[in-house]
Amino acid sequence: MSTETSPAVTRKKESLFSKKNKKLLSDPLNDSNPITVQVLGICSALAITVQLQQAVIMSLSVLFVMIGGNVIISLMRNMVPDRIRIIVQLVVVASLVIIVDEVLQAFQPDISEKLSVFVGLIITNCIIMGRLEAFALANKPGPSFLDAIGNGMGYAWILLVVSIVREIFGSGAISLPGMGQVKFLPTSWFISEGGLYENNNLMILPPMALITVGIIIWIQRSRNQALIEEN
């Protein structure tokens, strides 16, 4: 394949785990977190964080699509015609999402039912398209792979934290994959059984996910001064 029309820059080969590449992994976890700093992909983060189990499966799905998309687009970056590059990205992401959806339907039917449209909506997750356009199209597969893991994990950890908070206070339990829901409190403690404790139903509703994300952003900004914009 000729590379005459693409900028072929020959650089000294750098190790996959150079300082710069490590930053690709660690930045999205904090300084440029896709959810709390860039505020992308909020839709799914709010909708599927009622239970930890759903959040885990969703995170894994996004991580898979993210890594697959970034690496494939990065491998093709010198072949993709500029005029149809967005369509090409969309096709790659869409096919990966369909694969994820089919696999979930086959192996995790109950979770697939609960996630319903949100697996399909990974296609429109701005984090993925954003990383493909901003990073994978201009970088080699190695760094793109790391960038995908970094951003995928940045998305995942917020989802996990939000879902743990919501499930503990909303359902009084934690659902671990493969173990079902583990209740913390004996049933006799609940008001319905004559006890004193009541689950907070507000935690189950989507607005509480937004508030939880907001609190995470608040904590993150108070600890990380670099994120605070100057007026």
Next chain:
Amino acid sequence: MAINKNSTIYTFGFSIVMVIVVGTSLAYTSLSLKDRQDANAADKKMMNILSAIGVEANRENASELFADYVVERVSIDGSGRQVNATLEPVNAKDKQDPFSIEVMKDYRSKIKTAVKAADGDAAALQAGLEAADLQFPLYRCMKDSQNLFVVPLVGSGLWGPIWGFVALEDDMTTIYGANFDHKTETPGLGAEIKEGFFTDKFRGKKLNTAGPLLFSVLKGGAPTNENSVDGITGGTITSKGVDEMINRTLAVYLRYFESQSQTRAQK
């Protein structure tokens, strides 16, 4: 050889190759997972049927419990005549097995147009359903030494399809239990049809075999009798959809039940 990446020919070529690669890999994934997905769908169907007769099953024991409770599977045609009946274990691959009748597909391809064409006219609807050459599955279950008949329903809600199962008692008019589900009804409004507070209302109600309507889902606090339940506030169109699918579907089955009780009486 230099290739102009931005030339039209290259762009077309690239697109064609991409479509072929993507199409092949997706078709392969879909085909290789189809068996598992079908098995999951069958389990889910069994769970729903069992839930209509008040038996809670999960994916592990669904087929086992289904074999325990469901004693006979019958398929009938649009005019209520029995087409096929089997006591054998479920064979989801056998197209003749009433269990493999895809009511959702039939609804989408034929019943929906028949309903639209009839426009509320019961006689026209019946003629339309008979002309559509369809089969309707019926599950006879045995629970606490009582015959229960489970009827699958499909209809339209506000945004998309709704479906469910109604279990009738041995007298074929008393509702033993019901469950409903939906694809995309509004959460908090129409989507509530799947919740227990709504489905529980159907228990013990009777079909009005004499009246113009077999059963009604009423709007907003209207007084209910033994042939009706209160609909869902804010979910009027979904409630109407439930009403419509119950009346349309059960009318077909009632013709079958009538012919059955006649033959029983003759015996």
